[in-house]
Amino acid sequence: MLKINPYLDDIEISVIRKIAEAASEYKNIKEGKKLINLTIGEPDLPQSMIIKEETANYIMDAKLGYSQLGGVLELREEIAKYYKNKYNVDVKPDEIIITVGSTEGLSTAIKTVILPGDEVITPLPVYPGYEPLIILAGAKLIKVDTSKDNYELTVETLKRYVNEKTKAIILNYPSNPSGVVISEKNRDEILKFVKENNIYIISDEVYSEILFEGKHNTFLQNNFRDNVILVNGFSKSHSLTGWRIGYVISSKKIRDYLIKVHQYTVTSASIISQKGALIALKKCSCIDEQVKIYKERAIRVYDRLQNAGINAIKPKGAIYIFVSIGEGNSLKFAEKLLESQRVAVVPGIAFGMDNFIRLSLVSHLDELLEATDRIIEFINSNRV
Structure with missing residues (x-):
């Protein structure tokens, strides 16, 4: 085989993408709980119609x-x-x-x-x-x-x-x-x-x-x-x-x-x-309303975890919550959570911290709270 850049030997496809792909296998399974995918940090909030419409007009009119x-x-x-x-x-x-x-x-x-x-x-x-x-x-x-x-x-x-x-x-x-x-x-x-x-x-x-x-x-x-x-x-x-x-x-x-x-x-x-x-x-005047939505999601999920005795870093911004899982293997935790609760999260090892998982706040609030309850149930059922 011809030589490849050796630096690539030290690089893997990201854990985030691997978990997201694993989650996709559960998407069409009708039996059991519905999949809730909280892996990729892709905003679920709609793009502004002003941006779409005016850009579409530009495409049609401009060279x-x-x-x-x-x-x-x-x-x-x-x-x-x-x-x-x-x-x-x-x-x-x-x-x-x-x-x-x-x-x-x-x-x-x-x-x-x-x-x-x-x-x-x-x-x-x-x-x-x-x-x-x-x-x-x-x-x-x-x-x-x-x-x-x-x-x-x-x-x-x-x-x-x-x-x-x-x-x-x-x-x-x-x-x-x-x-x-x-x-x-x-x-x-x-x-x-x-x-x-x-x-x-x-x-x-x-x-x-x-x-x-x-x-x-x-x-x-x-x-x-x-x-x-x-x-x-x-x-x-x-x-x-x-x-x-x-x-x-x-x-x-x-x-x-x-x-x-x-x-x-x-x-x-x-x-x-x-x-x-x-x-x-x-x-576009959409930012304030979007931040309001993300903030409510963050507060509600964080409070739900705290009330269940589960620690997390309280977010002051961005679209994630970083949740402590105590001692353990975060990749194995994420895999078992996906298998048993149909909730996909990112293991903290992806971010250099193996005792955490990351939840993306990019789903409707009801779905986020349902996912949080499943995570709480999973953690409680696996506590020694």
Whole structure:
């Protein structure tokens, strides 16, 4: 056999996808309980009709072709305006690249700044999509236990892991899977630390709009632009998962390198999806209502678990609940739960924490509560 990139030997298809595929086998089984699939973090809330209708009209009326490499100027201008209005951060359109979803944004950022032999730090629990990208870059992901600080990274913890090989930190707040957010104090201290130590932050802020309390403390700040690459998108905030549209923001200096990777990976994002994103930013008022729905789901499921004596990390944002299962094998737990209760969840080992499972809050409330009751029943029946 001809040689394949050896880094791929260290990469597996994600546990999330494996469990989701296993769950699909139960979908058409009519006997027993109905399958409730809480694996994939794909919003179930409807996409705005304004976005659909105006994009459809655009498709019929416009000549469709490639956009500029960095994306449609009007969309980049609207994103820049958004960050100024919401966070008082000065962003220019030529500091933005429109990407094929936030995943391409992450991949582009990592390919741009990470070299073989580098180390990249990230707090646990960690979204499993980061490590394969780091491995493909020939680097190593260093996973940091943050449980003593309520799963929030602090400078004190960071200092224990930084060495001469440290090139970057990947952060994800609000967190997938925990729903934890970062405080303004910790955000500011981390920014100051990376600037002093010439370290990049790749900040995945795709859940920034889905907050249940407080405000989002973005890492994109005026005085730290040369250290930060921000990644965001429209899949979670506007339920535009199938449109595959995201963006990266950095200083112009970094952006001039990011655009090279972006060009030779995808050329440019779909001009149709870019039009949909532009309409979402300018005309969609759906976010507040969606957050209200996610918040009610999170509170009701969390309270149900707590009342049953089952611990979970109380989410302050995102669309998940991370539930403690005590000591045990989370993959085996998830497999047995699926088999006996027809509830599909993601084992915590996928996020580097084997004593948890993740529930996605992407089903109707009644179905979520039914799934929660089945999980409680399963845990109680398996307690020694």
